[in-house]
Amino acid sequence: xxxxxDESPIxxxxxxxxxxxxxxxxxxxxxxxxxxGKSTSTNALIGELRRREQRVAVLAxxxxxxxxxxxxxxxxxxxxxxxxxxxxxxxxxxxxxHLGGLAWTTPQALRVLDAAGFDYVLVETxxxxxxxxxxxxxxxxxxxxxxxxxxxxxxxxxxxxxEIGDLYVVNKSDREGADxxxxxxxxxxxxxxxxxxxWQPPVLKTVASTxxxxxxxxxxxxxxxxxxxxxxxxxxxxxxxxRSEVETLALTTLRRRWGSVDEGDRLDVxxxxxxxxxxxxxxxxxxxxxxx
Amino acid sequence: xxxxxDESPIxxxxxxxxxxxxxxxxxxxxxxxxxxGKSTSTNALIGELRRREQRVAVLAxxxxxxxxxxxxxxxxxxxxxxxxxxxxxxxxxxxxxHLGGLAWTTPQALRVLDAAGFDYVLVETxxxxxxxxxxxxxxxxxxxxxxxxxxxxxxxxxxxxxEIGDLYVVNKSDREGADxxxxxxxxxxxxxxxxxxxWQPPVLKTVASTxxxxxxxxxxxxxxxxxxxxxxxxxxxxxxxxRSEVETLALTTLRRRWGSVDEGDRLDVxxxxxxxxxxxxxxxxxxxxxxx
Numbered sequence: 001x002x003x004x005x006d007e008s009p010i011x012x013x014x015x016x017x018x019x020x021x022x023x024x025x026x027x028x029x030x031x032x033x034x035x036x037g038k039s040t041s042t043n044a045l046i047g048e049l050r051r052r053e054q055r056v057a058v059l060a061x062x063x064x065x066x067x068x069x070x071x072x073x074x075x076x077x078x079x080x081x082x083x084x085x086x087x088x089x090x091x092x093x094x095x096x097x098h099l100g101g102l103a104w105t106t107p108q109a110l111r112v113l114d115a116a117g118f119d120y121v122l123v124e125t126x127x128x129x130x131x132x133x134x135x136x137x138x139x140x141x142x143x144x145x146x147x148x149x150x151x152x153x154x155x156x157x158x159x160x161x162x163e164i165g166d167l168y169v170v171n172k173s174d175r176e177g178a179d180x181x182x183x184x185x186x187x188x189x190x191x192x193x194x195x196x197x198x199w200q201p202p203v204l205k206t207v208a209s210t211x212x213x214x215x216x217x218x219x220x221x222x223x224x225x226x227x228x229x230x231x232x233x234x235x236x237x238x239x240x241x242x243r244s245e246v247e248t249l250a251l252t253t254l255r256r257r258w259g260s261v262d263e264g265d266r267l268d269v270x271x272x273x274x275x276x277x278x279x280x281x282x283x284x285x286x287x288x289x290x291x292x
Numbered sequence: 293x294x295x296x297x298d299e300s301p302i303x304x305x306x307x308x309x310x311x312x313x314x315x316x317x318x319x320x321x322x323x324x325x326x327x328x329g330k331s332t333s334t335n336a337l338i339g340e341l342r343r344r345e346q347r348v349a350v351l352a353x354x355x356x357x358x359x360x361x362x363x364x365x366x367x368x369x370x371x372x373x374x375x376x377x378x379x380x381x382x383x384x385x386x387x388x389x390h391l392g393g394l395a396w397t398t399p400q401a402l403r404v405l406d407a408a409g410f411d412y413v414l415v416e417t418x419x420x421x422x423x424x425x426x427x428x429x430x431x432x433x434x435x436x437x438x439x440x441x442x443x444x445x446x447x448x449x450x451x452x453x454x455e456i457g458d459l460y461v462v463n464k465s466d467r468e469g470a471d472x473x474x475x476x477x478x479x480x481x482x483x484x485x486x487x488x489x490x491w492q493p494p495v496l497k498t499v500a501s502t503x504x505x506x507x508x509x510x511x512x513x514x515x516x517x518x519x520x521x522x523x524x525x526x527x528x529x530x531x532x533x534x535r536s537e538v539e540t541l542a543l544t545t546l547r548r549r550w551g552s553v554d555e556g557d558r559l560d561v562x563x564x565x566x567x568x569x570x571x572x573x574x575x576x577x578x579x580x581x582x583x584x
Contacts, residue, residue, distance in 0.1 A: 012574035019572035107573070235567065242573065243563035247550065249577035251543055258539065271535035275527065280311035281399070281534065282304035285541035 001091055004108045015108065018115035023238075025057075025114040026225055029136045030124045031161065032145030037171040041145055041208040042124050046082050048211065048218045054119040056082075057089040059109055061125055061135055089118065104252065106138050107245040136164040137244075140237060141224045143167045143217070146185065148177035162188055165201050166224050169217055173205035199227050258288055266291055293383055296400045307400065310407035315530075317349075317406040318517055321428045322416045323453065324437030329463040333437055333500040334416050338374050340503065340510045346411040348374075349381040351401055353417055353427055381410065396544065398430050399537040428456040429536075432529060433516045435459045435509070438477065440469030454480055457493050458516050461509055465497035491519050550580055558583055 003011060030045075032038050042058060049056045082088040093109060106123070113121045125135045136142040144165035168189070170181050182203050189201055202220050206213035228234035258267045270284040279287075295303060322337075324330050334350060341348045374380040385401055398415070405413045417427045428434040436457035460481070462473050474495050481493055494512050498505035520526035550559045562576040571579075 012572070015572040015574050019566075020569045022569050023567065111573075238567040239560065239563045241563075242566035242576075243559050245573045246562050246566060246576040246580060247547065247559060249573055250550070250580040251546070253577055253581050254543070254546070255539065258542070267535050267539060268531065270538050271531045271533075274311075274534035274538060275315065275530040277312045277314050280304070280307040281403075281537045281541055282307050284534075284538040285545055288538060288542040289545050 001093075001109060001112055004105055004112060005093060007105075011108065015111065018111060021115040021117075022111055023114065025110075025118050025121045026141070026221075027110055027114075027121050027123060027139045028221060029139030029142040030122055030145065031136060031142065031164070032147075032171075033150060035150060036145040036147040037208050038124055038145055041169070041171055041206065041214075042122055043081055044206070044208040044211045044214045045122060045217065046088055048214045049120055050082070050085065050087060052218065055087045055117060057113040057116070057118040057121045058091065059106075059113065059121060059123045060090070060092045061106060061123060089113070089116075104248055106135065107241060110138060138241060140228060140234060141166045141221055143169060143221070146170050146181055147172040148175045148181050166199060167217070167220050168201055168203045169213075170203065170205045171208050173213065174207050178205060197231065199224065199231075199233075293385075293401060293404055296397055296404060297385060299397075303400065307403060310403060313407040313409075314403055315406065317402075317410050317413045318433070318513075319402055319406075319413050319415060319431045320513060321431030321434040322414055322437065323428060323434065323456070324439075324463075325442060327442060328437040328439040329500050330416055330437055333461070333463055333498065333506075334414055335373055336498070336500045336503045336506045337414060337509065338380055340506045341412055342374070342377065342379060344510065347379045347409060349405040349408070349410040349413045350383065351398075351405065351413060351415045352382070352384045353398060353415060381405070381408075396540055398427065399533060402430060430533060432520060432526060433458045433513055435461060435513070438462050438473055439464040440467045440473050458491060459509070459512050460493055460495045461505075462495065462497045463500050465505065466499050470497060489523060491516065491523075491525075 002008075003014060008014075030038055030042055046056050046058065082090070091109075093105060110121055110123070123135055123139055142164050144161045144167070146168065147170065168185055170178050170185070172178065173182075182205060186203050189203070194200060204213060204216055204220060206217060208214065225234075228237070259265060266288060270279065270287060273279045274281050274284050294300075295306060300306075322330055322334055338348050338350065374382070383401075385397060402413055402415070415427055415431055434456050436453045436459070438460065439462065460477055462470050462477070464470065465474075474497060478495050481495070486492060496505060496508055496512060498509060500506065517526075520529070551557060558580060562571065562579060565571045566573050566576050
């Protein structure tokens, strides 16, 4: 994991060795606004999954954090119940890299955890906004958490999370307003047109702090996993992810090569010619592509 | 300009024809928070530049707008003084394209206006945030507008505009607090370390609605242009821009090619192999790069 975060030069070799051992883990994305109880829910999920004898890794992704990797003190505390369990691995990852941040590091980190034999990898987004949608793009199943009293109905519609959730969980459902959040959310989800055989995202309720309802969440995750396999959607999602991962790596390789001083910085030579009006940018781009 | 915004297939040919005619125009970026009087200032600048017999184009860039191109009604009204002047061209551009938005279209639009023989191209950002910094990256000189009573000192520091301005203008300087904004800004700029021969950004004041102080702004722009030429910074900035433009075009070309159905979608074939564990993503990226 440190090799991934440090963008180590041995990564290609490492990934080559891991490739045959990947594809087993179920990647579950966990998103939701701050305050809905993401850490508590993750903690409760780990507990339920461990009762079912599943090995669980948690990757807490923070796109805005300047902190380096490792299991941060915060994680240890937040998911303290499982610190000593060898079947649980918890890790924070910050987007401190220079090669494209999370789009680059997250898939490779997931690959490592997958190859390490975990049955479930929970990807929890820390922070808000665009990153949630991005991380959802990395998961097989995405669980969107909500809580009463946060204007979540509107938030949901705004943030586009109605398109990314495979599973909606109203946490803190012992609080006033929980049923209204569920009703509103169901109404909004009902408006979306779905084809025959499409997955209908369930809306569940939990009190993560007491683990109430958490077994139902894991059941729903299992159902979704079965649907993903049977419908062919699992393969489609994974191919889409691999596609974007390979593309990102290829583009990174090329950018490095074009801009490398060792090779005389082709890009600089072309840019000078463009400024002088000797060549247009399209032809320059063509030359770059042809030169590789 | 419509060809640029529509990402027309004839663009490469068009740019090839224009290349020898570029490099004359001075590109001036105009940024500032909403409410500082950007349109009024642009209007006043056009007036002063026309008095000096300069041909002026205005490109109003709105990264958030879904509107299509053309001189929007709003522009015609805002810069109404110059609608009938054949030496003035005003155009709005939205980032509706699919190929990378403003990073892709702005440099090409500037190239067209440059080749068309305008002496000055004013790039005005509509909207806020990151886009301002991006647009500043496209300009030879960047003018940052401020106004009293908007907490601009703090805003300036936050938005990182202290790093992008070649010229600071406190507009609405007939209002209370204008001198304080100037003093604060000067103090903040004074803290930045500058090397010998470096440009010291002036802090000017205007009342754009009456054109007061606007001649001084144009004088300062002329001084900055002279400094850019003499210091070699003009060439450096333009090479940096061309570099990023060529890179963006090359990457776009490659992404299209990799994903094109005509060629059997190499990327999809590789992604399927990655998901099957037959190949790792780095080796797949290598194949993609080698295949071109």
